[in-house]
Amino acid sequence: MKLRIYNTLTNREEEFVPLDPAGKKVTFYSCGPTVYDYAHIGNFRSFLVADVLRRTLELIGYEVKHVMNITDVGHMTDDEIADGGGEDKMEVAAQRVAEAKKSGKLPSDVEIDPTDPYAIADFYADEFLRDARMLGLKVAIEQAEHPELMPRPTRFIEPMVGLVKALIDKGHAYVADDGAVYFDVQSFPDYGQLSGNTPDSIRSGEGGRIDEANQAFKKHPADFLLWKPDPSHIMKWPTPWGEGYPGWHLECSVMAQSLLGADTNGMIDLHSGGEDNLFPHHECELAQARGFSGADYFARYWFHGRHLMVEGDRMSKSKGNFFTLQDMLDKGASPAALRLELIKTHYRSNANFTFQGLKDSQRQVDRWAKLQDWLSEHRNVALDGPGPLSEALLAFKQALCDDLNIARAIGVLNEAASQIRTDAAPAAGTGSTTYADELDALNAMNSVLGVLDLQREAGSADKDEAAIIEAKIAQRTEARAAKDWAAADAIRDELLAMGIAIKDGPEGTTWTRMVK
RNA sequence: GGCCGAGUACCCAAGUGGACUAAGGGGACGGAUUGCAAAUCCGUUAUUCAUGGGUUCGAAUCCCAUCUCGGCCUCCA
Numbered sequence: 001m002k003l004r005i006y007n008t009l010t011n012r013e014e015e016f017v018p019l020d021p022a023g024k025k026v027t028f029y030s031c032g033p034t035v036y037d038y039a040h041i042g043n044f045r046s047f048l049v050a051d052v053l054r055r056t057l058e059l060i061g062y063e064v065k066h067v068m069n070i071t072d073v074g075h076m077t078d079d080e081i082a083d084g085g086g087e088d089k090m091e092v093a094a095q096r097v098a099e100a101k102k103s104g105k106l107p108s109d110v111e112i113d114p115t116d117p118y119a120i121a122d123f124y125a126d127e128f129l130r131d132a133r134m135l136g137l138k139v140a141i142e143q144a145e146h147p148e149l150m151p152r153p154t155r156f157i158e159p160m161v162g163l164v165k166a167l168i169d170k171g172h173a174y175v176a177d178d179g180a181v182y183f184d185v186q187s188f189p190d191y192g193q194l195s196g197n198t199p200d201s202i203r204s205g206e207g208g209r210i211d212e213a214n215q216a217f218k219k220h221p222a223d224f225l226l227w228k229p230d231p232s233h234i235m236k237w238p239t240p241w242g243e244g245y246p247g248w249h250l251e252c253s254v255m256a257q258s259l260l261g262a263d264t265n266g267m268i269d270l271h272s273g274g275e276d277n278l279f280p281h282h283e284c285e286l287a288q289a290r291g292f293s294g295a296d297y298f299a300r301y302w303f304h305g306r307h308l309m310v311e312g313d314r315m316s317k318s319k320g321n322f323f324t325l326q327d328m329l330d331k332g333a334s335p336a337a338l339r340l341e342l343i344k345t346h347y348r349s350n351a352n353f354t355f356q357g358l359k360d361s362q363r364q365v366d367r368w369a370k371l372q373d374w375l376s377e378h379r380n381v382a383l384d385g386p387g388p389l390s391e392a393l394l395a396f397k398q399a400l401c402d403d404l405n406i407a408r409a410i411g412v413l414n415e416a417a418s419q420i421r422t423d424a425a426p427a428a429g430t431g432s433t434t435y436a437d438e439l440d441a442l443n444a445m446n447s448v449l450g451v452l453d454l455q456r457e458a459g460s461a462d463k464d465e466a467a468i469i470e471a472k473i474a475q476r477t478e479a480r481a482a483k484d485w486a487a488a489d490a491i492r493d494e495l496l497a498m499g500i501a502i503k504d505g506p507e508g509t510t511w512t513r514m515v516k
Numbered sequence: 517g518g519c520c521g522a523g524u525a526c527c528c529a530a531g532u533g534g535a536c537u538a539a540g541g542g543g544a545c546g547g548a549u550u551g552c553a554a555a556u557c558c559g560u561u562a563u564u565c566a567u568g569g570g571u572u573c574g575a576a577u578c579c580c581a582u583c584u585c586g587g588c589c590u591c592c593a
Contacts, residue, residue, distance in 0.1 A: 274593030
């Protein structure tokens with residue numbers, strides 16, 4: 001089956017054809033997190049949307065090598081001035097960590113030297129990996145065995161410097177009078193092809209973000225930084241242009257080309273990132289990469305997801321709606337529900353995160369999980385012919401192959417699932433298929449959705465609270481045995497007020513944390 | 517100012533010219549079940565697709581206009 005996917009480079013949906021002549025292997029680079037703070041759910045939506053693409057490719061038979069960087073070189077905070085204004089974000093993070101340590105906000109078991117930017121990067125990188133694995137981000141799971149799949153730019157400084165040298169040699173870059181090295185956009189005629197922001201439109205642009213004072217040394221306002229000499233910078237490396245730090249677009253070109261494009265003249269199949277990466281980041285990456293390789297492409301297909309909104313609002317620090325995974329777990333979300341909530345909207349639409357939606361997703365996950373358990377329990381029971389899930393698998397794949405139409409795919413799954421009665425044992429059929437085949441089909445669908453193998457319960461209830469809850473449930477069980485319904489109901493109400501929902505089943509009473 | 521998306525029930529959302537005069541999920545409502553609930557299971561829930569025109573035998577789907585919302589135009593996933 002062929003995947004059709006919207007390619008930002010051409011602004012249309014195209015059939016995906018990998019570079020691999022055998023049509024089997026796929027190279028995929030995703031712009032990953034920066035690690036000077038915790039990732040929020042909007043970041044995770046971007047990464048999970050890429051994960052769904054990768055898993056879809058695998059479902060239809062491709063072998064995907066997926067690389068996602070972890071950016072540990074600090075970027076500048078100043079949003080008014082391009083080309084290295086303001087403070088380094090790693091430095092800001094260092095101050096924040098130092099303050100958190102002082103005020104005791106950081107857990108006491110965290111050993112971190114706030115003056116060491118590498119330690120800060122490591123700390124947040126580890127937090128990211130933990131969160132990402134909890135949400136089923138496959139590349140983060142693979143990273144445990146294959147750390148090279150999630151490279152760190154600070155370990156690629158040498159090839160970055162090499163790229164800058166090569167770009168100067170090829171006439172695509174120059175050392176300006178301020179000592180910095182800039183990419184010369186006018187030397188690369190295709191600049192603007194990806195985003196539509198051609199050098200001409202930038203010159204005449206009304207964005208107002210280009211500070212004239214900062215442009216003095218550049219040949220063209222769109223020229224961007226490749227190397228900034230700055231010995232006072234918190235992270236710095238020696239180069240022919242002085243001690244300093246790399247331009248922030250450099251890392252992706254270098255890592256994608258060396259880790260994925262080594263045998264293809266720097267070309268890769270897929271490149272993803274959030275929509276905000278489209279310009280300038282990806283435009284500049286593309287210019288550097290092709291300026292260096294001379295190839296017709298950097299990535300054949302560019303994949304961009306739209307941003308996540310929260311309760312109808314743009315996420316912003318001032319609105320206080322930047323939620324991290326931990327914030328969500330604290331509110332009673334399970335990783336499985338959160339993953340579903342973040343991936344269930346088409347990647348090219350703005351997704352609107354709502355707590356109602358999170359509850360919807362939790363119920364959806366619970367029902368699929370129940371179906372999975374039921375199928376597993378009756379796996380040896382024969383059907384009369386192919387079951388509904390097996391028959392739906394093709395349509396499920398077709399939906400995903402239609403530019404990742406995940407909502408339709410979920411609809412296909414649910415329609416099939418509703419044909420299976422899970423409230424009783426099935427009547428044995430006479431065909432050669434069994435419910436194990438149905439289970440296989442469900443698991444194949446879940447290989448893309450990726451929710452059933454995640455933690456389905458809200459995590460991290462502290463042990464003391466759990467003990468209190470268990471004790472109350474035991475009291476209630478006694479009251480019920482004595483038919484003291486008033487006492488039993490009072491305890492149930494008390495638990496509800498604590499955000500705990502209980503279920504009386506044949507095996508006894510179980511409890512779950514509700515989404516707050 | 518330039519460029520680009522989107523408006524489908526109470527909410528999320530599929531459908532992009534006829535084969536079903538609108539999938540699926542949540543919610544709500546009715547029923548089964550339950551000590552009562554919750555959970556679970558069964559059923560019901562848009563003659564209508566932002567608004568006004570137009571094209572067509574036929575439009576949620578194509579075209580035009582209007583309104584509304586969102587994104588990008590050197591912080592950002």
